[in-house]
Amino acid sequence: MRFFAFYIAYSFLWLITLLPLSVLYVFSDLFYFFIYRLLRYRRKVVSENLRFAFPEKPADERSKIEKAFYHHFCDFLFESIKTLHLSKAQFNKRFVFLNPETLNDYHQKKQSVVLVSGHYGNWEWMASAEKYIRHKYLAIYKPLANKQYDRLIKNIRKKHTSVGELVSMNDVYKEILRHIRSNQLIVTWFLGDQSPPKDYPLWINFMNRETPFYSGPEKIARKFGHAVVFMNINKVKRGYYEVEFTPLFDEPKKTSENEITLAHVKMLEDTIRKKPEYWLWSHRRWKHEKPGAD
Template sequence: MTETASPRAPTLTHRLEYAVTRLMVGALRLVGWRTASWVGGRIARLAYWPLGIRRGVTTRQIAAAFPERSPAEVDDIAARSYESFGRTTFETAILPGTSREEIIARIERVEGWDLLEKALAGGQGLIIVTGHLGNWEFGGSYLAARGIALDAVARGMANPIFEDYVNHTRHQIGMEVIHDRDAVRRTPRSLRANRAVAFVSDHDALGLASTFVPFFGRPAKTPRGPAVFALRFGAPVLFMVVVRQPGGRYALFIEPVEIASTGDREADVDAIVLRFTQMLEAKIREYPDQYFWQHRRWRRQPPDTPPHLREP
């Protein structure tokens, strides 16, 4: 089930970007995981201030999601959100080459692991949904390190050389990648083989079948693939997030997503998408500074969305 190499021809810019990235990763490995994480956080804070990269998008969305927060509180959450994303980026960059034992040791607390084992014992495969909260990339690596047969549905990267490198290292850990363009074809195969298939399901994309569900009270376009596959193949669905703890290590939370079949397939799909979106929102409310607010989550909405619920 190994993913084939990207067919796109790399450009000179791609090769230079890859070379610089590999040099940076090599240097970060020398200083260790905790220091690399700290450096990533410090650098990312510069993107918030003084550079101001997507600062307006970030603060507007946080203020819309948490109208009870003061401007100072919104600024604080935004700055820490940049720091969290920087730490996640650098932690992920040095993940290749990390031993399974080291990966497992970076989780200090796991809640719901028995749910995952029970789901796979049913033999129908497993669908995992998560969001851009905490370190979502590490979550997949942790499952693979613990011996879970896992396929991750992911969008293609702009740089094909770096994409091949990342996918190769994922494969070394034990995780396979399904490009979103191939999900319809490959996900059924994975479920029949009793593998877990993971979806990051809080960012919309053109061309993906989606539905609109409330996210912090505003309609947000959300992929419906996980719900469709669950109903079609009888696979259980679990919601999972990995969030950073005060000491720098992570906590892994796994919760079941209720699946109900009423005979109205469209309504059932929408209900499942709503459930896991609500579960993600609940976790974001606990860890608002670890969400990727820099993405325009409400960019695409139904045309009849009331003005007060449109993209902030």
């Protein structure tokens, strides 16, 4: 039954993505009304997350951020599925890399890179990076429980890339070692705010709350000597984004424990505080409490 439902959903998505983005944004506005006003999708989660993150802001300002987030979230969903029928020319126009030379300088120096970003802007459009990044790049992702929908997401993400690979979080070390042994320079891209495995997370004060973080990017950088770069995907206007790379550590083996993780988490928080509506507030990021917390 799930298999049948998946192909109905996939066929529907495939058809509507034939429409231009300008039309899909009309659907996005209607979808906003449906999930925000009628379905009230995770309204309590978003409201609580914003209340903890911005206690200094008045309720009406937090409400504006909440509504702006839902508008962006709906746009993000339709932009993501539009990937199935978005040309490379459109991608390059809408998703602009401001300083690709930052990564390519590392390639010239024969150094691999750990790239860290967050669920901010439109991270799904990073598939267009192949035109700008000379390294082989590995996109680390957390597989969905539903195998059919997981395959759909992977198809969308692979639509515009021929030099990248989607790698499950469970296979990160194995894949990195495989490329190192093949003498390939790689960019390993992590969503640094992804919920970590339950065992031994690093707890950091993030957006005014103790938050568990995955320390995998730091461990890889320190173990293999890969440079660490933070990536910000800034939304310029509807359907247009700019990507900026900020080098954090060129010599990660000289860093102290947790220094790298603390640095990229701070970069993400600073980004969110500037334009909070573009982060994924519907994510149940704080569903677990720090052991021993009151």
